[in-house]
Amino acid sequence: MSATIASAAQPRPRPRQSIFRNHIVRAVISIATFIVLWEVGSRLKLPWVGDVPPPTVVLKALVPLLTDQGYWYSWYQSSRRVFTGFLAAMLIGIPFGLAMATSRIFRDITFPVFEILRPIPPLAWVPAAIIFWPTQELSIGFVIFLGAIFTIMLNVIGGARSIDLRFFQAARSMGSSNWDIFRRIVLPGVLPSIIVGCEVGIGITWNVVVAAEMISGGGGAIQSSAGGGLGFFIWSSYIGGSYPLIVVGMISIGIAGYISSSIIRRLGLLVTPWVRVR
Amino acid sequence: MNAPAATGAAAPEQHATKGAIRIQNVDKVYYAREGRVQAVSDCSLDIRAGEICMIVGPSGCGKTTLLNAIAGFHDITGGAIYLDGQMLCGPDKPKAEPGPDRVVVFQNGALFPWKTNLENVAFGPVVQGRMTKKEAAEKARGMMADAGLVGVEHNYPGEVSSGMRRRVEIVRALMNDPKVLLLDEPFGALDSLTKSVMHEALLEIYYRNKVTIFFITHDLEEAIFLGHRVAIMTTRPCKPKKILDVDIPHPRKYNVLTSPRFRSLMEETVSAVHEEAVKAFEAGEKEM
Numbered sequence: 001m002s003a004t005i006a007s008a009a010q011p012r013p014r015p016r017q018s019i020f021r022n023h024i025v026r027a028v029i030s031i032a033t034f035i036v037l038w039e040v041g042s043r044l045k046l047p048w049v050g051d052v053p054p055p056t057v058v059l060k061a062l063v064p065l066l067t068d069q070g071y072w073y074s075w076y077q078s079s080r081r082v083f084t085g086f087l088a089a090m091l092i093g094i095p096f097g098l099a100m101a102t103s104r105i106f107r108d109i110t111f112p113v114f115e116i117l118r119p120i121p122p123l124a125w126v127p128a129a130i131i132f133w134p135t136q137e138l139s140i141g142f143v144i145f146l147g148a149i150f151t152i153m154l155n156v157i158g159g160a161r162s163i164d165l166r167f168f169q170a171a172r173s174m175g176s177s178n179w180d181i182f183r184r185i186v187l188p189g190v191l192p193s194i195i196v197g198c199e200v201g202i203g204i205t206w207n208v209v210v211a212a213e214m215i216s217g218g219g220g221a222i223q224s225s226a227g228g229g230l231g232f233f234i235w236s237s238y239i240g241g242s243y244p245l246i247v248v249g250m251i252s253i254g255i256a257g258y259i260s261s262s263i264i265r266r267l268g269l270l271v272t273p274w275v276r277v278r
Numbered sequence: 279m280n281a282p283a284a285t286g287a288a289a290p291e292q293h294a295t296k297g298a299i300r301i302q303n304v305d306k307v308y309y310a311r312e313g314r315v316q317a318v319s320d321c322s323l324d325i326r327a328g329e330i331c332m333i334v335g336p337s338g339c340g341k342t343t344l345l346n347a348i349a350g351f352h353d354i355t356g357g358a359i360y361l362d363g364q365m366l367c368g369p370d371k372p373k374a375e376p377g378p379d380r381v382v383v384f385q386n387g388a389l390f391p392w393k394t395n396l397e398n399v400a401f402g403p404v405v406q407g408r409m410t411k412k413e414a415a416e417k418a419r420g421m422m423a424d425a426g427l428v429g430v431e432h433n434y435p436g437e438v439s440s441g442m443r444r445r446v447e448i449v450r451a452l453m454n455d456p457k458v459l460l461l462d463e464p465f466g467a468l469d470s471l472t473k474s475v476m477h478e479a480l481l482e483i484y485y486r487n488k489v490t491i492f493f494i495t496h497d498l499e500e501a502i503f504l505g506h507r508v509a510i511m512t513t514r515p516c517k518p519k520k521i522l523d524v525d526i527p528h529p530r531k532y533n534v535l536t537s538p539r540f541r542s543l544m545e546e547t548v549s550a551v552h553e554e555a556v557k558a559f560e561a562g563e564k565e566m
Contacts, residue, residue, distance in 0.1 A: 171405070188392035
Protein backbone atom coordinates (compact mmCIF):
# COMPACT_ATOMS: atom_id res chain seq x y z
CA MET A 1 0.00 0.00 0.00
CA SER A 2 2.62 2.51 1.06
CA ALA A 3 4.60 1.52 -2.02
CA THR A 4 1.75 2.60 -4.26
CA ILE A 5 1.54 5.93 -2.50
CA ALA A 6 5.26 6.52 -2.83
CA SER A 7 5.27 5.78 -6.53
CA ALA A 8 2.22 7.96 -7.07
CA ALA A 9 4.05 10.77 -5.35
CA GLN A 10 6.84 10.98 -7.93
CA PRO A 11 6.73 14.34 -9.69
CA ARG A 12 5.28 14.06 -13.14
CA PRO A 13 7.79 15.03 -15.80
CA ARG A 14 7.00 18.36 -17.33
CA PRO A 15 7.35 18.64 -21.11
CA ARG A 16 10.03 21.12 -22.10
CA GLN A 17 8.87 24.06 -24.18
CA SER A 18 9.52 23.08 -27.75
CA ILE A 19 6.76 25.41 -28.97
CA PHE A 20 9.11 28.38 -28.56
CA ARG A 21 10.36 28.27 -32.12
CA ASN A 22 6.91 27.67 -33.55
CA HIS A 23 5.51 30.74 -31.98
CA ILE A 24 8.31 32.93 -33.34
CA VAL A 25 7.70 31.49 -36.80
CA ARG A 26 4.00 32.23 -36.55
CA ALA A 27 4.68 35.80 -35.43
CA VAL A 28 6.97 36.39 -38.43
CA ILE A 29 4.38 34.93 -40.82
CA SER A 30 1.68 37.07 -39.28
CA ILE A 31 3.66 40.32 -39.63
CA ALA A 32 4.94 39.46 -43.13
CA THR A 33 1.42 38.73 -44.36
CA PHE A 34 0.21 41.99 -42.93
CA ILE A 35 2.96 43.95 -44.71
CA VAL A 36 2.36 42.20 -48.05
CA LEU A 37 -1.40 42.86 -47.92
CA TRP A 38 -0.73 46.48 -47.02
CA GLU A 39 1.77 46.92 -49.88
CA VAL A 40 -0.58 45.34 -52.41
CA GLY A 41 -3.61 47.24 -51.15
CA SER A 42 -1.78 50.52 -51.21
CA ARG A 43 -0.34 49.96 -54.73
CA LEU A 44 -3.72 48.89 -56.14
CA LYS A 45 -5.27 52.03 -54.66
CA LEU A 46 -7.93 49.99 -52.86
CA PRO A 47 -10.37 52.10 -50.87
CA TRP A 48 -8.97 53.37 -47.53
CA VAL A 49 -5.63 51.53 -47.82
CA GLY A 50 -5.01 53.36 -51.11
CA ASP A 51 -4.44 56.63 -49.26
CA VAL A 52 -1.83 55.12 -46.97
CA PRO A 53 1.73 55.14 -48.25
CA PRO A 54 2.91 51.56 -48.97
CA PRO A 55 5.45 49.93 -46.64
CA THR A 56 8.27 50.29 -49.17
CA VAL A 57 7.80 54.07 -49.17
CA VAL A 58 7.53 54.13 -45.39
CA LEU A 59 10.72 52.08 -45.21
CA LYS A 60 12.48 54.60 -47.48
CA ALA A 61 11.44 57.36 -45.08
CA LEU A 62 12.52 55.30 -42.10
CA VAL A 63 16.06 54.39 -43.24
CA PRO A 64 17.58 57.87 -42.96
CA LEU A 65 15.84 58.30 -39.61
CA LEU A 66 17.63 55.30 -38.16
CA THR A 67 20.81 57.34 -37.99
CA ASP A 68 18.96 60.52 -37.01
CA GLN A 69 19.61 61.55 -33.44
CA GLY A 70 16.31 63.45 -33.24
CA TYR A 71 14.26 60.37 -34.07
CA TRP A 72 15.89 58.30 -31.32
CA TYR A 73 15.61 61.22 -28.98
CA SER A 74 11.85 61.09 -29.63
CA TRP A 75 11.87 57.44 -28.57
CA TYR A 76 13.80 58.32 -25.47
CA GLN A 77 11.51 61.25 -24.59
CA SER A 78 8.32 59.27 -25.00
CA SER A 79 9.65 56.23 -23.18
CA ARG A 80 10.81 58.36 -20.28
CA ARG A 81 7.42 60.05 -20.02
CA VAL A 82 5.49 56.82 -20.31
CA PHE A 83 7.70 55.19 -17.72
CA THR A 84 7.40 57.96 -15.14
CA GLY A 85 3.66 58.46 -15.68
CA PHE A 86 3.10 54.73 -15.49
CA LEU A 87 5.28 54.35 -12.40
CA ALA A 88 3.31 57.09 -10.67
CA ALA A 89 0.06 55.38 -11.65
CA MET A 90 1.31 52.12 -10.14
CA LEU A 91 2.60 53.72 -6.95
CA ILE A 92 -0.71 55.47 -6.35
CA GLY A 93 -3.14 53.08 -8.03
CA ILE A 94 -2.08 49.83 -6.36
CA PRO A 95 -2.28 51.03 -2.71
CA PHE A 96 -5.49 52.95 -3.48
CA GLY A 97 -7.06 49.92 -5.13
CA LEU A 98 -6.02 47.68 -2.23
CA ALA A 99 -7.48 50.14 0.26
CA MET A 100 -10.72 50.26 -1.70
CA ALA A 101 -10.85 46.48 -1.87
CA THR A 102 -10.18 45.88 1.81
CA SER A 103 -11.99 48.75 3.54
CA ARG A 104 -15.70 49.10 3.00
CA ILE A 105 -15.74 52.63 4.42
CA PHE A 106 -12.86 53.82 2.27
CA ARG A 107 -14.54 52.30 -0.76
CA ASP A 108 -17.89 53.94 -0.04
CA ILE A 109 -16.22 57.32 0.30
CA THR A 110 -13.90 57.20 -2.70
CA PHE A 111 -15.70 55.04 -5.24
CA PRO A 112 -18.27 57.62 -6.47
CA VAL A 113 -15.57 60.18 -7.22
CA PHE A 114 -13.46 57.49 -8.88
CA GLU A 115 -16.38 56.44 -11.06
CA ILE A 116 -17.09 60.03 -12.17
CA LEU A 117 -13.47 60.74 -13.06
CA ARG A 118 -12.89 57.41 -14.77
CA PRO A 119 -14.90 57.94 -18.00
CA ILE A 120 -13.26 61.29 -18.75
CA PRO A 121 -10.86 60.63 -21.65
CA PRO A 122 -7.23 61.64 -21.05
CA LEU A 123 -7.48 63.94 -24.11
CA ALA A 124 -10.13 65.96 -22.31
CA TRP A 125 -7.70 66.46 -19.44
CA VAL A 126 -5.10 68.15 -21.66
CA PRO A 127 -6.22 71.77 -21.15
CA ALA A 128 -6.76 71.23 -17.44
CA ALA A 129 -3.36 69.52 -17.16
CA ILE A 130 -1.68 72.53 -18.75
CA ILE A 131 -3.37 74.85 -16.25
CA PHE A 132 -2.82 72.60 -13.20
CA TRP A 133 0.86 71.91 -13.48
CA PRO A 134 3.74 74.36 -13.46
CA THR A 135 5.87 72.67 -16.12
CA GLN A 136 5.14 71.08 -19.48
CA GLU A 137 6.75 67.81 -18.44
CA LEU A 138 4.51 67.54 -15.39
CA SER A 139 1.43 68.21 -17.54
CA ILE A 140 2.45 65.49 -20.00
CA GLY A 141 3.26 63.07 -17.20
CA PHE A 142 -0.12 63.77 -15.61
CA VAL A 143 -2.10 62.93 -18.75
CA ILE A 144 -0.13 59.69 -19.17
CA PHE A 145 -0.66 58.90 -15.50
CA LEU A 146 -4.42 59.32 -15.97
CA GLY A 147 -4.33 56.92 -18.88
CA ALA A 148 -3.04 54.07 -16.72
CA ILE A 149 -4.29 54.61 -13.18
CA PHE A 150 -7.96 53.71 -13.60
CA THR A 151 -7.25 50.43 -15.32
CA ILE A 152 -4.70 49.49 -12.66
CA MET A 153 -7.10 50.36 -9.83
CA LEU A 154 -10.04 48.53 -11.36
CA ASN A 155 -7.96 45.40 -11.77
CA VAL A 156 -6.68 45.56 -8.20
CA ILE A 157 -10.23 45.92 -6.85
CA GLY A 158 -11.62 43.19 -9.08
CA GLY A 159 -8.69 40.89 -8.34
CA ALA A 160 -9.05 41.27 -4.58
CA ARG A 161 -12.75 40.55 -4.79
CA SER A 162 -12.29 37.40 -6.79
CA ILE A 163 -10.02 35.77 -4.19
CA ASP A 164 -11.73 32.58 -3.08
CA LEU A 165 -13.53 32.93 0.26
CA ARG A 166 -12.17 29.54 1.31
CA PHE A 167 -8.61 30.89 1.29
CA PHE A 168 -9.62 33.43 3.92
CA GLN A 169 -11.45 30.80 5.95
CA ALA A 170 -8.55 28.38 5.76
CA ALA A 171 -6.08 31.06 6.78
CA ARG A 172 -8.34 32.19 9.60
CA SER A 173 -8.79 28.70 10.96
CA MET A 174 -5.03 28.14 10.95
CA GLY A 175 -4.71 31.15 13.22
CA SER A 176 -3.81 34.02 10.88
CA SER A 177 -4.03 37.60 12.10
CA ASN A 178 -5.53 40.35 9.92
CA TRP A 179 -2.04 41.39 8.92
CA ASP A 180 -1.15 37.79 7.98
CA ILE A 181 -4.30 37.59 5.87
CA PHE A 182 -3.43 40.80 4.07
CA ARG A 183 0.20 39.89 3.51
CA ARG A 184 -0.14 36.18 2.80
CA ILE A 185 -3.56 35.94 1.14
CA VAL A 186 -4.70 39.30 -0.26
CA LEU A 187 -1.36 40.41 -1.70
CA PRO A 188 -0.39 37.21 -3.51
CA GLY A 189 -4.02 36.60 -4.45
CA VAL A 190 -4.30 39.98 -6.12
CA LEU A 191 -0.85 39.96 -7.74
CA PRO A 192 -1.91 38.29 -11.02
CA SER A 193 -4.64 40.90 -11.45
CA ILE A 194 -2.20 43.71 -10.71
CA ILE A 195 0.00 42.40 -13.49
CA VAL A 196 -2.89 42.21 -15.94
CA GLY A 197 -3.84 45.77 -14.92
CA CYS A 198 -0.29 46.97 -15.55
CA GLU A 199 -0.05 45.17 -18.86
CA VAL A 200 -3.23 46.80 -20.12
CA GLY A 201 -2.37 50.07 -18.38
CA ILE A 202 1.01 50.50 -20.05
CA GLY A 203 -0.68 49.93 -23.41
CA ILE A 204 -3.08 52.77 -22.66
CA THR A 205 -0.22 55.09 -21.72
CA TRP A 206 1.10 54.66 -25.26
CA ASN A 207 -2.43 55.32 -26.54
CA VAL A 208 -2.50 58.70 -24.85
CA VAL A 209 1.08 59.69 -25.59
CA VAL A 210 0.05 61.56 -28.75
CA ALA A 211 -2.53 63.63 -26.91
CA ALA A 212 -0.13 64.25 -24.04
CA GLU A 213 2.73 65.36 -26.27
CA MET A 214 0.63 67.86 -28.13
CA ILE A 215 1.22 69.83 -24.94
CA SER A 216 4.96 69.81 -25.50
CA GLY A 217 4.85 71.75 -28.75
CA GLY A 218 8.20 70.16 -29.63
CA GLY A 219 9.82 71.18 -26.37
CA GLY A 220 13.31 69.83 -25.84
CA ALA A 221 13.83 69.32 -29.58
CA ILE A 222 17.32 68.61 -30.78
CA GLN A 223 16.35 68.95 -34.40
CA SER A 224 13.57 71.11 -35.69
CA SER A 225 10.57 68.81 -36.02
CA ALA A 226 11.66 65.72 -34.12
CA GLY A 227 12.58 65.40 -30.46
CA GLY A 228 9.30 66.26 -28.80
CA GLY A 229 8.55 62.59 -28.41
CA LEU A 230 6.99 60.04 -30.77
CA GLY A 231 3.52 61.50 -30.27
CA PHE A 232 4.70 64.92 -31.20
CA PHE A 233 6.66 63.44 -34.09
CA ILE A 234 3.38 62.22 -35.63
CA TRP A 235 1.66 65.51 -35.05
CA SER A 236 4.46 67.58 -36.59
CA SER A 237 4.72 65.18 -39.57
CA TYR A 238 1.03 65.73 -40.16
CA ILE A 239 1.45 69.52 -40.00
CA GLY A 240 4.41 69.20 -42.39
CA GLY A 241 2.34 66.99 -44.73
CA SER A 242 4.73 64.04 -44.68
CA TYR A 243 2.50 60.99 -44.82
CA PRO A 244 5.27 58.34 -44.76
CA LEU A 245 6.64 59.90 -41.58
CA ILE A 246 3.21 59.77 -39.95
CA VAL A 247 3.19 56.05 -40.57
CA VAL A 248 6.74 55.73 -39.26
CA GLY A 249 5.64 57.45 -36.06
CA MET A 250 2.56 55.26 -35.74
CA ILE A 251 4.53 52.08 -36.18
CA SER A 252 7.17 53.29 -33.73
CA ILE A 253 4.49 53.77 -31.07
CA GLY A 254 3.04 50.37 -31.90
CA ILE A 255 6.43 48.72 -31.44
CA ALA A 256 7.13 50.66 -28.27
CA GLY A 257 3.80 49.57 -26.81
CA TYR A 258 4.43 45.96 -27.78
CA ILE A 259 7.87 45.97 -26.17
CA SER A 260 6.55 47.59 -22.98
CA SER A 261 3.69 45.14 -22.63
CA SER A 262 5.96 42.15 -23.14
CA ILE A 263 8.41 43.45 -20.57
CA ILE A 264 5.57 43.75 -18.05
CA ARG A 265 4.35 40.27 -18.99
CA ARG A 266 7.80 38.76 -18.50
CA LEU A 267 8.30 40.53 -15.17
CA GLY A 268 4.83 39.40 -14.19
CA LEU A 269 5.63 35.74 -14.81
CA LEU A 270 8.78 36.11 -12.73
CA VAL A 271 6.85 37.30 -9.68
CA THR A 272 3.88 34.94 -10.11
CA PRO A 273 5.52 31.62 -11.01
CA TRP A 274 2.40 29.67 -9.95
CA VAL A 275 0.23 31.24 -12.65
CA ARG A 276 2.10 29.40 -15.40
CA VAL A 277 1.10 26.01 -14.04
CA ARG A 278 -2.61 26.67 -13.68
CA MET B 279 -3.39 8.27 42.56
CA ASN B 280 -3.35 11.79 41.32
CA ALA B 281 -4.20 13.31 37.95
CA PRO B 282 -0.86 12.93 36.08
CA ALA B 283 -0.77 9.22 36.87
CA ALA B 284 -4.24 8.82 35.42
CA THR B 285 -3.24 10.31 32.10
CA GLY B 286 -0.14 8.14 32.13
CA ALA B 287 -2.29 5.05 32.40
CA ALA B 288 -4.17 6.00 29.26
CA ALA B 289 -1.00 6.54 27.26
CA PRO B 290 -0.10 2.97 26.19
CA GLU B 291 -3.41 2.50 24.46
CA GLN B 292 -2.92 5.84 22.68
CA HIS B 293 -6.52 6.79 23.33
CA ALA B 294 -7.25 10.31 22.29
CA THR B 295 -8.21 12.38 25.28
CA LYS B 296 -9.05 15.58 23.46
CA GLY B 297 -11.36 16.54 20.70
CA ALA B 298 -14.81 15.60 22.01
CA ILE B 299 -17.53 17.67 20.35
CA ARG B 300 -20.94 18.10 21.88
CA ILE B 301 -23.57 19.57 19.60
CA GLN B 302 -26.56 20.48 21.75
CA ASN B 303 -29.98 21.45 20.38
CA VAL B 304 -28.44 23.57 17.65
CA ASP B 305 -30.71 25.71 15.48
CA LYS B 306 -29.72 27.68 12.45
CA VAL B 307 -32.11 29.97 10.64
CA TYR B 308 -31.07 32.25 7.85
CA TYR B 309 -32.88 34.52 5.51
CA ALA B 310 -32.42 34.03 1.80
CA ARG B 311 -34.27 35.35 -1.21
CA GLU B 312 -36.95 32.70 -0.86
CA GLY B 313 -37.51 33.77 2.74
CA ARG B 314 -36.77 32.16 6.09
CA VAL B 315 -34.74 28.99 5.82
CA GLN B 316 -34.38 26.60 8.75
CA ALA B 317 -31.13 24.89 7.87
CA VAL B 318 -30.58 23.07 11.16
CA SER B 319 -33.23 22.32 13.77
CA ASP B 320 -32.78 20.99 17.29
CA CYS B 321 -29.72 19.04 16.27
CA SER B 322 -27.87 17.14 18.98
CA LEU B 323 -24.87 14.90 18.47
CA ASP B 324 -22.05 13.77 20.72
CA ILE B 325 -18.77 13.02 19.04
CA ARG B 326 -16.23 11.19 21.16
CA ALA B 327 -12.60 12.20 21.36
CA GLY B 328 -10.57 10.47 18.68
CA GLU B 329 -13.59 9.16 16.86
CA ILE B 330 -14.20 9.23 13.13
CA CYS B 331 -17.77 10.45 12.90
CA MET B 332 -19.28 10.44 9.44
CA ILE B 333 -22.10 12.81 8.65
CA VAL B 334 -24.23 11.56 5.76
CA GLY B 335 -27.09 13.41 4.18
CA PRO B 336 -28.42 14.65 0.87
CA SER B 337 -26.87 17.70 -0.78
CA GLY B 338 -28.04 20.96 0.72
CA CYS B 339 -29.38 19.34 3.90
CA GLY B 340 -27.45 21.63 6.23
CA LYS B 341 -24.45 19.43 6.99
CA THR B 342 -22.03 22.13 5.90
CA THR B 343 -23.94 24.68 8.01
CA LEU B 344 -23.13 22.53 11.02
CA LEU B 345 -19.47 22.30 10.03
CA ASN B 346 -19.28 26.06 9.51
CA ALA B 347 -20.69 26.59 13.00
CA ILE B 348 -18.05 24.33 14.57
CA ALA B 349 -15.26 25.93 12.51
CA GLY B 350 -16.45 29.41 13.45
CA PHE B 351 -17.24 30.62 9.93
CA HIS B 352 -20.96 31.18 10.65
CA ASP B 353 -23.12 31.77 13.70
CA ILE B 354 -25.90 29.60 15.08
CA THR B 355 -29.31 30.86 16.12
CA GLY B 356 -29.97 28.43 18.97
CA GLY B 357 -28.36 25.75 21.12
CA ALA B 358 -24.67 25.39 21.84
CA ILE B 359 -21.55 23.58 20.65
CA TYR B 360 -18.81 22.47 23.04
CA LEU B 361 -15.28 21.26 22.42
CA ASP B 362 -13.90 19.25 25.35
CA GLY B 363 -16.43 20.91 27.64
CA GLN B 364 -15.50 24.41 26.53
CA MET B 365 -18.31 26.30 24.85
CA LEU B 366 -17.39 27.23 21.26
CA CYS B 367 -20.65 28.95 20.54
CA GLY B 368 -23.89 29.24 22.40
CA PRO B 369 -26.59 31.63 23.54
CA ASP B 370 -24.23 34.47 24.53
CA LYS B 371 -21.75 33.94 21.73
CA PRO B 372 -23.49 32.85 18.53
CA LYS B 373 -20.30 32.63 16.46
CA ALA B 374 -17.29 30.54 17.46
CA GLU B 375 -13.79 31.94 17.08
CA PRO B 376 -11.97 30.10 14.25
CA GLY B 377 -8.83 28.47 15.57
CA PRO B 378 -6.13 25.93 14.79
CA ASP B 379 -7.70 23.37 17.15
CA ARG B 380 -10.42 22.81 14.50
CA VAL B 381 -9.03 22.87 11.00
CA VAL B 382 -11.18 22.48 7.90
CA VAL B 383 -10.35 20.59 4.73
CA PHE B 384 -12.61 22.05 2.10
CA GLN B 385 -14.84 20.45 -0.48
CA ASN B 386 -12.93 21.69 -3.49
CA GLY B 387 -9.64 22.21 -1.76
CA ALA B 388 -8.21 25.44 -0.46
CA LEU B 389 -4.48 25.07 -0.84
CA PHE B 390 -3.00 28.48 -1.54
CA PRO B 391 -2.04 28.33 -5.23
CA TRP B 392 0.76 30.89 -4.73
CA LYS B 393 2.59 28.74 -2.19
CA THR B 394 4.42 25.50 -2.93
CA ASN B 395 3.05 22.35 -1.33
CA LEU B 396 5.72 22.54 1.36
CA GLU B 397 4.99 26.20 2.10
CA ASN B 398 1.30 25.37 2.30
CA VAL B 399 1.91 22.63 4.82
CA ALA B 400 4.22 24.87 6.87
CA PHE B 401 1.71 27.74 6.89
CA GLY B 402 -0.11 27.15 10.20
CA PRO B 403 2.76 26.98 12.70
CA VAL B 404 4.43 29.99 11.05
CA VAL B 405 1.43 32.33 11.28
CA GLN B 406 0.72 31.09 14.79
CA GLY B 407 4.28 32.09 15.70
CA ARG B 408 4.93 28.60 17.09
CA MET B 409 7.82 27.86 14.76
CA THR B 410 10.25 29.70 12.56
CA LYS B 411 9.93 29.21 8.83
CA LYS B 412 12.85 26.81 8.89
CA GLU B 413 11.53 24.67 11.74
CA ALA B 414 8.09 24.53 10.16
CA ALA B 415 9.55 23.53 6.80
CA GLU B 416 11.52 20.74 8.47
CA LYS B 417 8.49 19.37 10.28
CA ALA B 418 6.38 19.75 7.15
CA ARG B 419 8.90 17.74 5.14
CA GLY B 420 8.74 14.96 7.71
CA MET B 421 4.96 14.89 7.81
CA MET B 422 4.72 14.93 4.04
CA ALA B 423 7.16 12.02 3.84
CA ASP B 424 5.02 10.08 6.33
CA ALA B 425 2.02 10.65 4.10
CA GLY B 426 3.87 9.45 1.00
CA LEU B 427 4.29 12.96 -0.40
CA VAL B 428 7.91 12.85 -1.46
CA GLY B 429 9.19 14.77 -4.46
CA VAL B 430 6.33 17.22 -4.72
CA GLU B 431 7.41 19.58 -1.92
CA HIS B 432 8.54 22.30 -4.27
CA ASN B 433 5.75 21.93 -6.78
CA TYR B 434 2.82 24.28 -6.71
CA PRO B 435 -0.55 22.70 -5.92
CA GLY B 436 -1.57 23.32 -9.52
CA GLU B 437 1.20 20.99 -10.68
CA VAL B 438 0.09 17.83 -8.86
CA SER B 439 -2.95 15.58 -9.21
CA SER B 440 -6.14 16.35 -7.34
CA GLY B 441 -5.76 13.29 -5.11
CA MET B 442 -2.31 14.44 -4.10
CA ARG B 443 -3.56 17.97 -3.48
CA ARG B 444 -6.14 16.58 -1.12
CA ARG B 445 -3.49 14.67 0.79
CA VAL B 446 -1.32 17.79 1.02
CA GLU B 447 -4.27 19.67 2.42
CA ILE B 448 -4.96 17.04 5.07
CA VAL B 449 -1.30 17.12 6.10
CA ARG B 450 -1.48 20.92 6.20
CA ALA B 451 -4.40 20.67 8.60
CA LEU B 452 -2.57 18.13 10.80
CA MET B 453 0.47 20.43 11.07
CA ASN B 454 -1.62 22.57 13.40
CA ASP B 455 -1.98 19.72 15.91
CA PRO B 456 -5.73 20.12 15.78
CA LYS B 457 -8.08 18.41 18.19
CA VAL B 458 -10.60 18.02 15.40
CA LEU B 459 -10.32 17.70 11.65
CA LEU B 460 -13.38 19.01 9.87
CA LEU B 461 -13.63 17.42 6.44
CA ASP B 462 -16.29 18.71 4.06
CA GLU B 463 -16.74 16.13 1.30
CA PRO B 464 -12.99 16.18 0.72
CA PHE B 465 -13.02 13.36 -1.83
CA GLY B 466 -16.32 14.26 -3.48
CA ALA B 467 -14.70 15.39 -6.71
CA LEU B 468 -12.31 12.44 -7.08
CA ASP B 469 -12.90 9.40 -9.26
CA SER B 470 -13.73 6.22 -7.39
CA LEU B 471 -10.31 4.60 -7.85
CA THR B 472 -8.42 7.62 -6.52
CA LYS B 473 -10.99 7.81 -3.77
CA SER B 474 -10.23 4.30 -2.55
CA VAL B 475 -6.51 5.14 -2.40
CA MET B 476 -7.34 8.30 -0.49
CA HIS B 477 -9.48 6.41 2.02
CA GLU B 478 -6.65 4.10 2.98
CA ALA B 479 -4.23 7.02 3.05
CA LEU B 480 -6.57 8.94 5.37
CA LEU B 481 -6.89 5.94 7.69
CA GLU B 482 -3.10 5.54 7.78
CA ILE B 483 -2.79 9.18 8.73
CA TYR B 484 -5.52 8.76 11.32
CA TYR B 485 -3.90 5.71 12.94
CA ARG B 486 -0.77 7.79 13.44
CA ASN B 487 -2.44 10.95 14.71
CA LYS B 488 -5.71 9.88 16.35
CA VAL B 489 -7.52 13.18 16.01
CA THR B 490 -11.27 13.45 16.08
CA ILE B 491 -12.60 13.49 12.54
CA PHE B 492 -15.87 15.13 11.60
CA PHE B 493 -16.35 13.98 8.03
CA ILE B 494 -19.20 15.14 5.80
CA THR B 495 -20.10 13.02 2.81
CA HIS B 496 -23.02 11.86 0.75
CA ASP B 497 -21.32 8.59 -0.11
CA LEU B 498 -22.66 5.86 2.17
CA GLU B 499 -19.97 3.36 1.27
CA GLU B 500 -17.28 5.88 2.13
CA ALA B 501 -19.06 6.63 5.40
CA ILE B 502 -19.26 3.03 6.56
CA PHE B 503 -15.74 2.18 5.43
CA LEU B 504 -14.13 5.05 7.33
CA GLY B 505 -16.36 5.79 10.30
CA HIS B 506 -16.64 4.49 13.83
CA ARG B 507 -20.13 5.87 13.67
CA VAL B 508 -22.26 7.20 10.84
CA ALA B 509 -24.85 9.87 11.54
CA ILE B 510 -27.50 9.93 8.87
CA MET B 511 -29.06 13.37 8.73
CA THR B 512 -32.55 14.38 7.71
CA THR B 513 -32.90 16.77 4.83
CA ARG B 514 -33.48 20.43 5.71
CA PRO B 515 -33.81 21.13 8.59
CA CYS B 516 -30.83 19.00 9.45
CA LYS B 517 -30.75 16.70 12.49
CA PRO B 518 -29.62 13.12 13.06
CA LYS B 519 -32.20 10.65 11.82
CA LYS B 520 -30.27 7.48 12.60
CA ILE B 521 -26.88 6.88 14.14
CA LEU B 522 -25.14 3.73 13.03
CA ASP B 523 -22.38 2.04 15.02
CA VAL B 524 -19.96 0.49 12.59
CA ASP B 525 -18.72 -2.55 14.51
CA ILE B 526 -16.02 -3.47 12.02
CA PRO B 527 -12.72 -3.25 13.91
CA HIS B 528 -10.02 -0.76 12.95
CA PRO B 529 -7.48 -0.86 11.34
CA ARG B 530 -9.54 -1.54 8.26
CA LYS B 531 -8.34 -2.47 4.81
CA TYR B 532 -10.19 -2.11 1.60
CA ASN B 533 -11.22 -5.76 1.48
CA VAL B 534 -13.81 -5.14 4.25
CA LEU B 535 -15.96 -3.65 1.48
CA THR B 536 -16.77 -7.16 0.34
CA SER B 537 -17.32 -8.59 3.83
CA PRO B 538 -20.84 -9.73 4.77
CA ARG B 539 -20.91 -7.41 7.79
CA PHE B 540 -20.17 -4.40 5.59
CA ARG B 541 -22.91 -5.43 3.18
CA SER B 542 -25.47 -5.85 5.95
CA LEU B 543 -24.60 -2.41 7.39
CA MET B 544 -25.08 -0.93 3.94
CA GLU B 545 -28.47 -2.64 3.65
CA GLU B 546 -29.46 -1.41 7.08
CA THR B 547 -28.85 2.23 6.19
CA VAL B 548 -29.34 2.57 2.50
CA SER B 549 -33.12 2.92 2.73
CA ALA B 550 -32.86 5.65 5.40
CA VAL B 551 -30.48 7.63 3.22
CA HIS B 552 -32.57 7.09 0.14
CA GLU B 553 -35.71 8.28 1.89
CA GLU B 554 -34.03 11.58 2.78
CA ALA B 555 -32.57 11.95 -0.69
CA VAL B 556 -36.05 11.63 -2.20
CA LYS B 557 -37.40 14.20 0.26
CA ALA B 558 -34.56 16.58 -0.57
CA PHE B 559 -35.15 16.08 -4.27
CA GLU B 560 -38.87 16.81 -3.96
CA ALA B 561 -38.19 19.87 -1.80
CA GLY B 562 -35.74 21.05 -4.41
CA GLU B 563 -38.32 20.58 -7.16
CA LYS B 564 -40.77 22.72 -5.17
CA GLU B 565 -38.21 25.50 -4.79
CA MET B 566 -37.53 25.66 -8.50
